Amino acid sequence: MVEAPTRNRRAERHEATRAEILQAAWELARTQGVGGLSLGDVARHVGIRPPSLYWYFPSKNAIYDAMFAQANRQLLERIAAREWPEDLRELLRAVARFFVQFGTEDVARYQLMFQRSIPDFEPSSESYALALRVLEEMRERFAAAGLKDPADLDLWTALVAGLAAQQTANQPGGDRWLRLTDEAAEMYTDHVLGKKGARR
Amino acid sequence: MVEAPTRNRRAERHEATRAEILQAAWELARTQGVGGLSLGDVARHVGIRPPSLYWYFPSKNAIYDAMFAQANRQLLERIAAREWPEDLRELLRAVARFFVQFGTEDVARYQLMFQRSIPDFEPSSESYALALRVLEEMRERFAAAGLKDPADLDLWTALVAGLAAQQTANQPGGDRWLRLTDEAAEMYTDHVLGKKGARR
DNA sequence: GTCTATATCCAGATAGAC
DNA sequence: GTCTATCTGGATATAGAC
Numbered sequence: 171m172v173e174a175p176t177r178n179r180r181a182e183r184h185e186a187t188r189a190e191i192l193q194a195a196w197e198l199a200r201t202q203g204v205g206g207l208s209l210g211d212v213a214r215h216v217g218i219r220p221p222s223l224y225w226y227f228p229s230k231n232a233i234y235d236a237m238f239a240q241a242n243r244q245l246l247e248r249i250a251a252r253e254w255p256e257d258l259r260e261l262l263r264a265v266a267r268f269f270v271q272f273g274t275e276d277v278a279r280y281q282l283m284f285q286r287s288i289p290d291f292e293p294s295s296e297s298y299a300l301a302l303r304v305l306e307e308m309r310e311r312f313a314a315a316g317l318k319d320p321a322d323l324d325l326w327t328a329l330v331a332g333l334a335a336q337q338t339a340n341q342p343g344g345d346r347w348l349r350l351t352d353e354a355a356e357m358y359t360d361h362v363l364g365k366k367g368a369r370r
Numbered sequence: 371m372v373e374a375p376t377r378n379r380r381a382e383r384h385e386a387t388r389a390e391i392l393q394a395a396w397e398l399a400r401t402q403g404v405g406g407l408s409l410g411d412v413a414r415h416v417g418i419r420p421p422s423l424y425w426y427f428p429s430k431n432a433i434y435d436a437m438f439a440q441a442n443r444q445l446l447e448r449i450a451a452r453e454w455p456e457d458l459r460e461l462l463r464a465v466a467r468f469f470v471q472f473g474t475e476d477v478a479r480y481q482l483m484f485q486r487s488i489p490d491f492e493p494s495s496e497s498y499a500l501a502l503r504v505l506e507e508m509r510e511r512f513a514a515a516g517l518k519d520p521a522d523l524d525l526w527t528a529l530v531a532g533l534a535a536q537q538t539a540n541q542p543g544g545d546r547w548l549r550l551t552d553e554a555a556e557m558y559t560d561h562v563l564g565k566k567g568a569r570r
Numbered sequence: 571g572t573c574t575a576t577a578t579c580c581a582g583a584t585a586g587a588c
Numbered sequence: 589g590t591c592t593a594t595c596t597g598g599a600t601a602t603a604g605a606c
Contacts, residue, residue, distance in 0.1 A: 183571095184571095187571090202489060203486070203489040205405050205487060205488065205489050206489030206490070208598080208599070208600095209599080209600065209601090210598085210599075210600095218571090218572070218573090219572070219573065219574080220599095220600085220601090221572080221573075221574085221575095221601075221602080221603095222571070222572050222573075224600095224601070224602080225571060225572075226571095229600080229601085230599095230600065230601095281485075281487070284535075284539060285481075285485055285487065285535075285539055286403070286539055287405060287481070287485065287487040288405065289402060289403040289405050289406030290406070321550060321553075324536070324546060324547055324550060325550050325553065325554060325557075327532075327536055328529070328532035328533045328535075328536045328547055328550065328554070329528070329529060329532055329554075330532070331532045331535050331536055332527075332528035332529055332530070332531045332532020332533070332535065333528045333532070335484075335485075335528075335531050335532065335535050336524070336527055336528045336531055338486075339484060339485055339486055346524060347524055347528055350521060350524060350525050350528065353521075353525065354525060354528070354529075356561075357525075357557060357558065357561040358557065360560070360561065360564070361556075361557040361560065361561075364560070383589095384589095387589095408580085408581070408582090409581080409582065409583090410580085410581080410582090418589090418590070418591090419590070419591065419592085420581095420582080420583090421583080421584080421585095421590080421591075421592085421593095422589070422590050422591075424582095424583070424584080425589060425590075429582080429583080430581095430582065430583090
């Protein structure tokens with residue numbers, strides 16, 4: 171089998187170009203909005219002609235899907251790279267800061283991951299599974315800290331999503347809602363701990 | 371002046387057709403998403419040819435702008451049509467229910483009003499002024515009930531927006547986040563009243 | 571792998587007849 | 589007011605040469 175090493179190098183090159191294409195797509199999405207992305211622009215940005223993109227991705231939605239997956243993998247990596255407090259109050263404050271920061275630092279990414287803004291795109295089941303793993307990672311850490319009620323988690327995601335959504339929609343790049351993150355986490359913590367206390 | 375009445379009737383007819391066009395646009399936006407709206411579809415739906423739309427609206431974005439204004443006027447009317455409690459806790463509960471309900475009952479409207487999902491559209495200053503009036507209406511009622519800190523209001527809009535956003539994005543038509551509205555309002559009320567108490 | 575050429579289709583918008 | 593005809597310019601995607 172003399173071909174095996176050749177194939178690997180080709181595969182690596184292929185992957186590298188795919189990555190280049192995705193990077194260009196992100197950059198353009200940041201300036202024109204995710205919905206305004208055009209393959210012609212992406213190709214030009216990479217230095218190839220539009221038809222050549224089809225050697226790397228079978229369709230435009232496949233590019234969106236790869237971007238969606240990439241964003242979620244990024245999030246999973248960052249979650250794994252950190253140490254998380256075990257104490258519930260500290261954990262909630264850290265997670266709130268983390269997610270609001272992540273959600274606001276790239277508007278295009280936020281729209282793609284958390285809003286349904288592209289008419290005909292929905293993530294493949296493989297990509298969506300990554301999004302579910304993000305939730306599962308958080309769910310486990312919250313459960314370990316004593317927060318287990320699914321409804322409590324839904325209220326939590328709403329609170330965090332709301333801060334990021336208001337910040338990105340009304341003042342992208344600013345900190346008007348970003349700076350309320352700690353207070354929001356405190357409010358929520360007081361609330362769930364209060365409920366627990368009352369139940370005893 | 372024999373022409374005056376004629377002009378009025380023409381103007382009325384004109385307005386009526388404009389309204390028809392907007393209604394068709396809303397219906398199509400609900401099925402295809404706001405971003406997927408096409409003037410050809412709108413025209414077909416109204417029973418005219420695409421170029422005829424331009425007698426009523428100068429551009430596609432003008433249609434979006436009219437929809438944006440219409441949605442905000444709708445919201446203002448509904449606010450004015452209701453009686454609002456004066457007690458802060460009751461007011462917050464009522465407002466939360468009202469806004470989350472309004473935000474979740476029409477996904478297209480929510481995207482157009484509160485998300486920046488259409489690449490080249492931003493509301494005209496006239497239309498945006500309506501959106502500001504909505505906030506102002508609420509701000510005044512909250513102030514009368516004792517809630518005056520702008521940061522407190524921002525936290526409130528984030529909380530309400532978050533519930534609506536999660537509901538529309540992850541389970542449109544369902545009530546998984548909708549049913550957390552009262553609890554969210556309670557949490558928030560306890561929080562702001564707690565701060566006030568501590569300050570005294 | 572990348573290209574040219576092209577298919578196909580659609581969009582938003584305008585000119586001008588009726 | 590509405591139409592036909594058309595402009596202009598985009599888009600995604602495919603065929604097939606190199």
